Amino acid sequence: xxxxxxxxxxxxxxxxxxxxxxxxxxxxxxVVKTLTVYAPAVSSGGAGxxxxxxxxxxxxxxGRVFFSALPYTEIETQGAARVAAFIASLLARVEFSxxxxxxxxxxxxxxxxGPSAGALFTIGFTSLLLGLSINDNTxxxxxxxxxxxxxxxxxxxxxxxxxxxxxxxxxLIPLGQRQYKYPVYEEITRGWLTIRRVTYRxxxxxxxxxxxxxxxxxxxxxxxxxYYFTGVDLRKNTTGISIKIDTExxxxxxxEIIRVASDSVKYVEKTTSIVSSLPSVYKYYYLQALEELNNxxxxxxxxxxxxxxxxxxxxxxxxxxxLLLYLQLAIATGSLSVDNTIKSLYNVLDEYSKTxxxxxxxxxxxxxxYMYMAWYYYTEASSALNTSNLDVALTSIARSYRNLxxxxxxxxxxxxxxxxxxxxxxxLIHVYSNALASYVYVTRTLSSAGVTLNSNIASLLEDQVxxxxxxxxxxxxxxxxxxxxxxxxxxLLLHLSIGDISSIxxxxxxxxxxxxxxxxxxxxxxxxxxxxxxxxxGDRDMHIKALLSAIALVQVLAHVHVLGxxxxxxxxxxxxxxxxxxxxxxxxxxxxxxxxxxxxxxxxSTDKARIYIDLLIVILAVATLVLLLTxxxxxxxxxxxx
Numbered sequence: 001x002x003x004x005x006x007x008x009x010x011x012x013x014x015x016x017x018x019x020x021x022x023x024x025x026x027x028x029x030x031v032v033k034t035l036t037v038y039a040p041a042v043s044s045g046g047a048g049x050x051x052x053x054x055x056x057x058x059x060x061x062x063g064r065v066f067f068s069a070l071p072y073t074e075i076e077t078q079g080a081a082r083v084a085a086f087i088a089s090l091l092a093r094v095e096f097s098x099x100x101x102x103x104x105x106x107x108x109x110x111x112x113x114g115p116s117a118g119a120l121f122t123i124g125f126t127s128l129l130l131g132l133s134i135n136d137n138t139x140x141x142x143x144x145x146x147x148x149x150x151x152x153x154x155x156x157x158x159x160x161x162x163x164x165x166x167x168x169x170x171x172l173i174p175l176g177q178r179q180y181k182y183p184v185y186e187e188i189t190r191g192w193l194t195i196r197r198v199t200y201r202x203x204x205x206x207x208x209x210x211x212x213x214x215x216x217x218x219x220x221x222x223x224x225x226x227y228y229f230t231g232v233d234l235r236k237n238t239t240g241i242s243i244k245i246d247t248e249x250x251x252x253x254x255x256e257i258i259r260v261a262s263d264s265v266k267y268v269e270k271t272t273s274i275v276s277s278l279p280s281v282y283k284y285y286y287l288q289a290l291e292e293l294n295n296x297x298x299x300x301x302x303x304x305x306x307x308x309x310x311x312x313x314x315x316x317x318x319x320x321x322x323l324l325l326y327l328q329l330a331i332a333t334g335s336l337s338v339d340n341t342i343k344s345l346y347n348v349l350d351e352y353s354k355t356x357x358x359x360x361x362x363x364x365x366x367x368x369x370y371m372y373m374a375w376y377y378y379t380e381a382s383s384a385l386n387t388s389n390l391d392v393a394l395t396s397i398a399r400s401y402r403n404l405x406x407x408x409x410x411x412x413x414x415x416x417x418x419x420x421x422x423x424x425x426x427x428l429i430h431v432y433s434n435a436l437a438s439y440v441y442v443t444r445t446l447s448s449a450g451v452t453l454n455s456n457i458a459s460l461l462e463d464q465v466x467x468x469x470x471x472x473x474x475x476x477x478x479x480x481x482x483x484x485x486x487x488x489x490x491x492l493l494l495h496l497s498i499g500d501i502s503s504i505x506x507x508x509x510x511x512x513x514x515x516x517x518x519x520x521x522x523x524x525x526x527x528x529x530x531x532x533x534x535x536x537x538g539d540r541d542m543h544i545k546a547l548l549s550a551i552a553l554v555q556v557l558a559h560v561h562v563l564g565x566x567x568x569x570x571x572x573x574x575x576x577x578x579x580x581x582x583x584x585x586x587x588x589x590x591x592x593x594x595x596x597x598x599x600x601x602x603x604x605s606t607d608k609a610r611i612y613i614d615l616l617i618v619i620l621a622v623a624t625l626v627l628l629l630t631x632x633x634x635x636x637x638x639x640x641x642x
Contacts, residue, residue, distance in 0.1 A: 031059035033128045034102075038166065039117040040141050040159030041107060048155070048162030051107040053117065055124040061100030063430065069105040076448060077105070079441035080118030084144050086434060087222060088125030090558055091148075091234065091514070097430060097559070101125060115445050116153035118144030119172075122222050123229050132230040139163050140172030140225060143445070146438040147491040147551050148511040149221050149504060156180045157203055164212035172228055173205060175220035176503060180205050220507035223514070236513035243525045243532075245309070252412050253308045260315045260405065261301050264322050268294055271326045274333055286329070293322055303537065309526060310533035313542065316405060324398040331394065338385055338393060345378055345400055352404060355411070360423035360477050362484070362523055362556065363414035369481030370407035372467050374400045380463075410481075416522055421480065421560045428479040431559045432472050435483035435490075439465060442494045454496040461489050480556055487552035492545060501544060505535075508547040515554050524553055 034056040041051045065082045081103045089096040103121065119142035127134050141159050143151035152174045163171045181202050188195045209216035219225045227233045245253075268290060275286040296318055304311035330336040349371075356371050357364035381396035421427075439461060446453060468482045495501045512528070531546035 029058040029060070029100075031057070033057050035124050035128055035134070037120055037124050037134070038139060039120050040139060040162045040171070041116070042155035042158045043108070046158065048158035048160070048165075049108055050162055050166055051105055051117070053106075053120065053124070054102075054104040055121065055128065056102035056104075057125065057128045058100040058102065060098060063097035063099070065101045065103070067103045067105075070107070076115045076441070076445045077117065079437065079444065080115040080144055081121055082437050083146055083441055084118050084121035085125050086555070087122050087144060087146075087148050088129055090554065091122075091126045091222065091226070092129035094129055095558070096434075099129070114153065114448075115143040115151075115441075116141045116155075116159075118142070119150045119174075119222060119225060123225055126222070126226055127230055130232070132232055134229045135170070135231075137167075137169040138172065138229050139168045139170075140219070140229075142172070142174040142219070142225075144222065145491055145494055146442065146487065147508060147548055148223075149491075149495075149507045150174045150219055150225065151494065152177055152498060152500070156205055157182045157208070160205060160209060160212065160214065160216065164209075164214045168214060170215045170217060170228065171209060172217050172219045172225055175218045175507070176500060178205050178216070178218055179203075220503070221510055223510055234514050235510050243528045245525055245529050246416070246522060248416055249413065249522050249526065250308065252409075252416075253312055254304075256409050256412070257301075257304045257308060257312050257315065260312065260319055261297065261304075263405075264297055264315065264319050267319075267322045267326045268297065271322070271329055274326075274329045274335060277333070286325075289325065293318065293325070297322075307533035307537060309529045310537060310539070310542065312409075313530060313546075314539075316402065319405060320398050320402040323401055324395060327394045327398060331390070338390065341397060342378070342381055342385065342393075345381070345397055348404065349375055349378055349400070352407065356407075357411055357414050358477070359414060360421050361414055362421060362480055362521075362553070363410050363416070365421070365477050365479070366481035366484060366523070367407050367410040367414055368476065368478030369467070369471075369485060370403045370410060372471060372476075372478055372482065373463070374403035374407060376463060376467050377403065413522065413526075423477050423480075423560075425475045427560055428475055428477070429472065431483045431556055432468060432479050434555065434559065435468065435486040436465065439486055439490045442490050446494065446497055451497050454493055457489055457493040457496060461486065461493055464489065480560070484549075484552050484556045487555050488545070488549045491548055491551075495544070502540070505540060505544050505547065508544065508551065512547055512550050512554075515550075521553075521557070524550060527553060 034054060036052065036054050038050045039053050041049050043049045065085050067078045067081050069077070081101070085101040086096050089099070105117070120140050122144045123134070123140070126132075141153050141156065143153055145151045156173055156177060157180055160171055160173075179202055181200050184199050184201055186197050186199065188197070206216045217228060219228065223233075223235045227235070271286075272290055275283055275290060278286065297315075300311045300314050300318065303314075327336070327341065331338055331341070352374075353371060357367055377396040377400035381393045381400065384390075384392035384396060443453070443458075443461075464482060464486050468479065468486060471479050471482055495504050512531075515524075527546050527550040531543055531550065534540075534543035534546055
């Protein structure tokens, strides 16, 4: 009887644990919202199909993204889910790490692949975070890019047909893909011989959609897509963001312009002196190159009077080119030795490192990142010299000096009254993880699609990722800065590689305008001023780089409580919880297909009632078990006494 009693007690304890477990799960999240959408896809046989996607957000969370797919998914789809969740948190102006995000994809195809549902993920998460209803008559396809733009995808004709056959009235596609080239497979039989060939035809998807009774609309960014899905327009005036550069920052820029220009002039003069002693067959070529560099230098010095920020960034690029040419000629003619040049670089780096800023601000972090990059290129130069690769050694030396120059600029800017950041280890890792996830997502997606990467940017990004990995091991505060650089150059690599660089600037301007509330941050103003200046002088590439830098800055600040949801709430914009205007695609009131079990601040009355009922059940169950256990023990005692 004693042994039976022990087992009974154990079963009672297990019962209590089982009862408590679901209640704990309910209390773990005070908010759970879900949304079901349908994404057009292409089956393995080439036909258009729909995949069922259930999205969910849960509060409070820790920035985890859970992904499940039936039957199987490729890695790019999972990467798209994480990027989508983060972009959605930026649009909703909530802290990413306050929520957990769930994605369940169900499809009839054996393999779910590619990033084409990423934009739809983003719209779904954003609508859940903002409490918006979406139009059930609308669907879309498109890759979500880390900067919030929407990238090209394949299978558009088949996806449009799938959307039409399922009753959708609006189908959003990536900007620039209206004229879609699709494959046609043919078999030609000649006697016993069968020839299979593929030809390509072009279809106007907008016109084809009309025949299918579907409105096909091109969208270049998630703000445009959100508008068509919900009727909420977060877009602002894109004629240029008005900002004011602080007088102290202007003084720093002017001093740096003088310094960089003076160093550049010095190396032009040294190089000219070397060229003058060259044989005539080489002299003409180098004199032409020097004349072009010198004319560019004079032009930038003149430009600095009207656009100092733009002139400084262009001078930095020019400085590296002039220095590299000088090093190549000086080493080739024996005016310098490589060994002495590398030793001199080491001494300069060592001296600069003694004054590296330790303050935890974004400017100081960026300065530290450039210092690490300078040391990295020093080691690259030393390694290349050991393998007799002179070209790589000289290129690395020039890059190291360039990064030292940038270090000095941001170190000076950091002396302004820049805002202290929250630099706990978990914050550093969150920012680094987001940057690394974006980098892996973009590079793997491009590689899987067979896209040739832009070699210059790809090489630079690889160097930055290597430096970031080293810094992460030491929880160095420079992780904010190096993550910012990775987040800036990753979308640049994407746009340069897929070739949409000429049309992307307008989309980036739409995205950056929703963050005008952080204009008191000097570094943000610096990049916006650079973007405005580049647009005015007609430098498209610099304009895009500056906008991407501003967006990357926003993404870093989002992790350190500067964009709302944290301590610096004065910069947070109010976001709507109900549609601001009517959806142009609606024929009636949109039907919400979300399930809401609460809100971040208060639980709904239904949730409270359910929790109270569950707690009451637990109390009654425990009381019953205690009474039962008491009675059993009492009975056992009587048996023992008898």
